[in-house]
Amino acid sequence: MSYESYFQKYREQHLEELKQLLTIPSISALSEHKPDIAKAAEWISNSLSSAGLENVEIIPTKGHPIIYADHLHAPGKPTVLVYGHYDVQPVDPLHLWDTPPFEPTVRDGKLYARGATDDKGQLFLHIKAVEAILKEEKELPVNIKFCIEGEEEIASSNLPPYLDEHKDKLAADVVLISDTALLEPGKPAICIGLRGLCSLEVTVHTANTDLHSGTFGGGVPNALHAIVSLLASLHDDKGRIAVEGFYEGVPELTPTMREEFAKQQFNEDKLKADLGLDTLYGEEGYSFVERTGARPTLELNGVYGGFQGEGSKTVIPKEAHAKITCRLVGNQDPQDILDKIEAHLKQHVQPGAKLNIVQVEKARAFTIDPANPMLQKAADAYERVYGTRALFTNDGGSIPIVETLSRVLDAPVVMMGFGLPDENLHAPNEHFNLENFDKGLLTIVDYLKLL
Amino acid sequence: MSYESYFQKYREQHLEELKQLLTIPSISALSEHKPDIAKAAEWISNSLSSAGLENVEIIPTKGHPIIYADHLHAPGKPTVLVYGHYDVQPVDPLHLWDTPPFEPTVRDGKLYARGATDDKGQLFLHIKAVEAILKEEKELPVNIKFCIEGEEEIASSNLPPYLDEHKDKLAADVVLISDTALLEPGKPAICIGLRGLCSLEVTVHTANTDLHSGTFGGGVPNALHAIVSLLASLHDDKGRIAVEGFYEGVPELTPTMREEFAKQQFNEDKLKADLGLDTLYGEEGYSFVERTGARPTLELNGVYGGFQGEGSKTVIPKEAHAKITCRLVGNQDPQDILDKIEAHLKQHVQPGAKLNIVQVEKARAFTIDPANPMLQKAADAYERVYGTRALFTNDGGSIPIVETLSRVLDAPVVMMGFGLPDENLHAPNEHFNLENFDKGLLTIVDYLKLL
Numbered sequence: 001m002s003y004e005s006y007f008q009k010y011r012e013q014h015l016e017e018l019k020q021l022l023t024i025p026s027i028s029a030l031s032e033h034k035p036d037i038a039k040a041a042e043w044i045s046n047s048l049s050s051a052g053l054e055n056v057e058i059i060p061t062k063g064h065p066i067i068y069a070d071h072l073h074a075p076g077k078p079t080v081l082v083y084g085h086y087d088v089q090p091v092d093p094l095h096l097w098d099t100p101p102f103e104p105t106v107r108d109g110k111l112y113a114r115g116a117t118d119d120k121g122q123l124f125l126h127i128k129a130v131e132a133i134l135k136e137e138k139e140l141p142v143n144i145k146f147c148i149e150g151e152e153e154i155a156s157s158n159l160p161p162y163l164d165e166h167k168d169k170l171a172a173d174v175v176l177i178s179d180t181a182l183l184e185p186g187k188p189a190i191c192i193g194l195r196g197l198c199s200l201e202v203t204v205h206t207a208n209t210d211l212h213s214g215t216f217g218g219g220v221p222n223a224l225h226a227i228v229s230l231l232a233s234l235h236d237d238k239g240r241i242a243v244e245g246f247y248e249g250v251p252e253l254t255p256t257m258r259e260e261f262a263k264q265q266f267n268e269d270k271l272k273a274d275l276g277l278d279t280l281y282g283e284e285g286y287s288f289v290e291r292t293g294a295r296p297t298l299e300l301n302g303v304y305g306g307f308q309g310e311g312s313k314t315v316i317p318k319e320a321h322a323k324i325t326c327r328l329v330g331n332q333d334p335q336d337i338l339d340k341i342e343a344h345l346k347q348h349v350q351p352g353a354k355l356n357i358v359q360v361e362k363a364r365a366f367t368i369d370p371a372n373p374m375l376q377k378a379a380d381a382y383e384r385v386y387g388t389r390a391l392f393t394n395d396g397g398s399i400p401i402v403e404t405l406s407r408v409l410d411a412p413v414v415m416m417g418f419g420l421p422d423e424n425l426h427a428p429n430e431h432f433n434l435e436n437f438d439k440g441l442l443t444i445v446d447y448l449k450l451l
Numbered sequence: 452m453s454y455e456s457y458f459q460k461y462r463e464q465h466l467e468e469l470k471q472l473l474t475i476p477s478i479s480a481l482s483e484h485k486p487d488i489a490k491a492a493e494w495i496s497n498s499l500s501s502a503g504l505e506n507v508e509i510i511p512t513k514g515h516p517i518i519y520a521d522h523l524h525a526p527g528k529p530t531v532l533v534y535g536h537y538d539v540q541p542v543d544p545l546h547l548w549d550t551p552p553f554e555p556t557v558r559d560g561k562l563y564a565r566g567a568t569d570d571k572g573q574l575f576l577h578i579k580a581v582e583a584i585l586k587e588e589k590e591l592p593v594n595i596k597f598c599i600e601g602e603e604e605i606a607s608s609n610l611p612p613y614l615d616e617h618k619d620k621l622a623a624d625v626v627l628i629s630d631t632a633l634l635e636p637g638k639p640a641i642c643i644g645l646r647g648l649c650s651l652e653v654t655v656h657t658a659n660t661d662l663h664s665g666t667f668g669g670g671v672p673n674a675l676h677a678i679v680s681l682l683a684s685l686h687d688d689k690g691r692i693a694v695e696g697f698y699e700g701v702p703e704l705t706p707t708m709r710e711e712f713a714k715q716q717f718n719e720d721k722l723k724a725d726l727g728l729d730t731l732y733g734e735e736g737y738s739f740v741e742r743t744g745a746r747p748t749l750e751l752n753g754v755y756g757g758f759q760g761e762g763s764k765t766v767i768p769k770e771a772h773a774k775i776t777c778r779l780v781g782n783q784d785p786q787d788i789l790d791k792i793e794a795h796l797k798q799h800v801q802p803g804a805k806l807n808i809v810q811v812e813k814a815r816a817f818t819i820d821p822a823n824p825m826l827q828k829a830a831d832a833y834e835r836v837y838g839t840r841a842l843f844t845n846d847g848g849s850i851p852i853v854e855t856l857s858r859v860l861d862a863p864v865v866m867m868g869f870g871l872p873d874e875n876l877h878a879p880n881e882h883f884n885l886e887n888f889d890k891g892l893l894t895i896v897d898y899l900k901l902l
Contacts, residue, residue: 195665199763208727214646214848217778218748219739221732225686225751232683235676276659281672281803288670297669300676301766302757307774312650312811314776315752323758325765327668352732360763397665398765 006132007441015111015434017047018124019104021086022113028064028087028154037150040086041065044123044148051131053146061158064150068169071130072143078451079143081172083405084123084179085152088115089426096428109434116432117419122178123148125418125437129444141449145172149401152179155361156401163408174374174451175405178444180417182436183264183391188382188443190375191415193293193394194402196328196365198338202345203356204230204305204320213314220316221352224305227320233348234298234324234341238284241298243344249331253286253294261289263391293394297327298341325361327396334362363400366413374412374451381447382416385439416447457583458892466562466885468498469575470555472537473564479515479538479605488601491537492516495574495599502582504597512609515601519620522581523594529902530594532623534856535574535630536603539566540877547879560885567883568870573629574599576869576888580895592900596623600852603630606812607852614859625825625902626856629895631868633887634715634842639833639894641826642866644744644845645853647779647816649789653796654807655681655756655771664765671767672803675756678771684799685749685775685792689735692749694795700782704737704745712740714842744845748778749792776812778847785813814851817864825863825902832898833867836890867898 007014026040027033041058045067049056053069064087072079091101091114099105104113111121126146133140147170149159163170183189206221236242253261266289268280282291305320307313326337338359349355368375370392382390406413418440424430458465477491478484492509496518500507504520515538523530542552542565550556555564562572577597584591598621600610614621634640657672687693704712717740719731733742756771758764777788789810800806819826821843833841857864869891875881 197665197765201763206728211726212848213748213750213752213776214648214778214846216743217750217776217847218746219731219733219742219847220726220728221730222750224682224754228679228682228751228754229686229688231675231679235680237680275662275671277657277671277803278805279672279803280670281801282670291670292667295669297664299664299668299673299765299767300679300757301664301764301768302759303675303679303771304755304757304759306751306753306755308753308755308772312652312774312776313752314648314750316750317752320754321759323763325664325668325763327665350732352728352730354729395665396668396670397663 001136003132003136003442003445006136007438014128015106018111018121021120021124022104022115023102025102026087026115026150027090028151029090037064037087041067041150044086045069047127048146051127052134053130059162061162063158066150066159066162067148068146070145071140074140074143077142078173079145079171080448080451081145081147081170081175081409081411082126083147083175083177083401084126085119085149086123087150087153088118088120089153091428093428098429101430106434110431111434111437112429112431114430116430117423118425118430119152119179121432121437122418122440125178125440125444126176129441129448132441133445133448142451145170152401159401160404160408163404167408170409172409172411175409175411175413177402177413177415178418178440179399180395180415181419181421181423182417183393183421185420185433185435186386187388188386188390189393189417190378190390191395191417192368192370192375192392194366195296195396195398196332196334196403197325197361197363197398197400198328198334199323199325199360200338200341201358201360202322202324204349205318205354205356206352207318210318211316213316216316221350222316223320223353224317226350226353227303227305227322230345230349231300231303231322234344239282240284241296243298243340245340246296246298246337249333250296251330253290257294258290260392261287261293264289264393292396294329296329296332299325301325327398329365332365334364338362363398364403366403366406368406368412372412374414377450378414378416378447381443381450384446385443416443452587454583454587454893454896457587458889465579466557469562469572472571472575473555473566474553476553477538477566477601478541479602480541488515488538492518492601495537496520498578499597502578503585504581510613512613514609517601517610517613518599519597521594521596522591525591525594528593529624530596530622531899531902532596532598532621532626532860532862533577534598534626534628534852535577536570536600537574538601538604539569539571540604542879544879549880552881557885561882562885562888563880563882565881567881568874569876569881570603570630572883572888573869573891576629576891576895577627580892580899583892584896584899593902596621603852610852611855611859614855618859621860623860623862626860626862626864628853628864628866629869629891630850631846631866632870632872632874633868634844634872636871636884636886637837638839639837639841640844640868641829641841642846642868643819643821643826643843645817646747646847646849647783647785647854648776648812648814648849648851649779649785650774650776650811651789651792652809652811653773653775655800656769656805656807657803658769661769662767664767667767672801673767674771674804675768677801677804678754678756678773681796681800682751682754682773685795690733691735692747694749694791696791697747697749697788700784701747702781704741708745709741711843712738712744715740715844743847745780747780747783750776752776778849780816781818783816785815789813814849815854817854817857819857819863823863825865828901829865829867829898832894832901835897836894867894
């Protein structure tokens, strides 16, 4: 039986199984869902076992458990490590969901549920692909390992120590992840670049109490004046980051890279219309895909201080706050960048204001050479199933664990995504287009065979 | 009997009466206290009647009632209009009060209650001063009118139309108000300047939705970047307001005015220590009392946008907000200032950001020439009772009704305050020092006789 026929035959059964998994509210961020996390881990490990995988383990961590499984009976063949996660994002605001987030529903060829595409649905494809090959051929064309975590949505803090400690056990020739998206329906993409991330929280303090703007206004420092002038100093008036040395380690775009970006034929006018913007904005001299794919950023994610209620309050606030994240590219070192920003802030703060800075996240950018045969074979697999060769793209986002997996296991990472950009990840009405569910199964089988 | 003896004799009775008034929670801001407002108005009108005042009226308004009363039997003598208010501020946070706000208590020569000094206690002095003269001398040395409102703590919106409509009825040679403070115990002051006030709310909009900083960061406008750079542009780096034409109508300080400020011998080092500041901050070339007493300001009272919760959120916010108030001096016109700020904001807003500006409050500054005989006689009265001549001071705050009274009635306003700067107006443990209760009664009697 061809794999098309096989997956056709078991389609309803597979969907029923996936729906079972999707009914488990395994929200990693909320401690009241700890039992659901355990239930989801149990479900995944059972599913791996019944697919024919061996050495299935649920490994407790300080946080949520990691699941390991393998099938290592293809001596001389490459070893593939499949990474995925069984935890999901919170579901607020609940009233915006058309059907409840943990009652999976198919409408118009799309499966709606929290986790449908991120990442339970995509992870499930790998389990079913392996199961299919084992059922049909009794053996796998590669050695395979699964490493599934339950903390991806809360920064994967317990996986890196586990990777460090079990490097040999997890050793692989390629890491395979399905947790990204096609460019658009029918247009597959393999992500070869992710930006790094670093973040900090800044507080400005002035007086020891809020002051009346009548009695004191004009004569004492105002924490809000101090913070807005400080934050404004972080960019020049062309949108370029004004922190000294910020761009060290940022590779200049080569003509080849610019051609690759141009191939995406990104429609900036459509984006402007979609977002209701008169104009895009960013560093001069770069297109939107270049700015988000290959340039670093420094973004204010939150700024607040003083009175926020209705009406007015004549107060001079004693403190003000900012939350800042940077996306990093190339060889920018997150620690170095945070230190440079901190130095800039200290140098530019207004007299009478005191600074408190907390450095939070630190993750390097990830890049891989698209010439790597592991990637080329993935593009081949997509081409055979979708009829279109996958483009190699740079994504503006950050998946810190990808850089960690690549570095610790010293293996190429293939991000073979089957989502779509509008599937409402982290938002109400998350869904997974079943066309990519079907093609995803075939692409994975094909890829494993091509290896 | 001397007035000292008279007030000594009736002291306990007077305090008991004032305590009655202070038990009424006439909080104008909270609609559930409307019956208490009515009760307080009733109490004041009864008190005016029994003091011997005539034509006592409780005048309904769209908001809380105004009380009028007069005693006009001194032909050829000046007419004094006493202004005061019987409403009080809310009392939160209640747990910080040592005794309940509406259970008046005397401790260490201070009467503790909400409204003790602002303004029930100070208003009460005028009623009892007039009563004393009528009891002792059967006639008053002046014609007197009372105009008492119940909305001072909520911006006096219904008094100005009443003043406009009853200009003739309220006509006076001097407006007398006790709703301010001495400089410190034993050091009386007459306020001859109040800053004006204008305010606006600014919203910056960018995209029609919050965006993910990975996918979009660096390529789209960020409402927080737009607002911080816009707000930072409102001042130069010396603390001077950078809005074109802002300082038009601001009188330069004359050597005489500077001498008057210097007489206050204000201790800036003590202020710094009290507020926990390394340094004061403001427009270059001016002392603290000059900055707050004679210079205009533009203060940010609130700025907010984006994520404010714990941890970080990689969001590019679609909107950001600012609340701004200006204190005005001299001939600055609030409408003109608001228009200039609006023009500045429109000119400086970053590409890709849209502005929404709402103008809110508009009140002119108040000033009076201290050479005015009505003020000189007030200083004389203080000198005779306190042994120290009152200083003429400029207050940084704004009491819009003072400028309105002065303008509509075309009369000098004498702010004869008997509070103290640390009596916790608008805060828990508001109190009134009874030394100034006693001296206030005598000063008012003396002033009415001097006129």
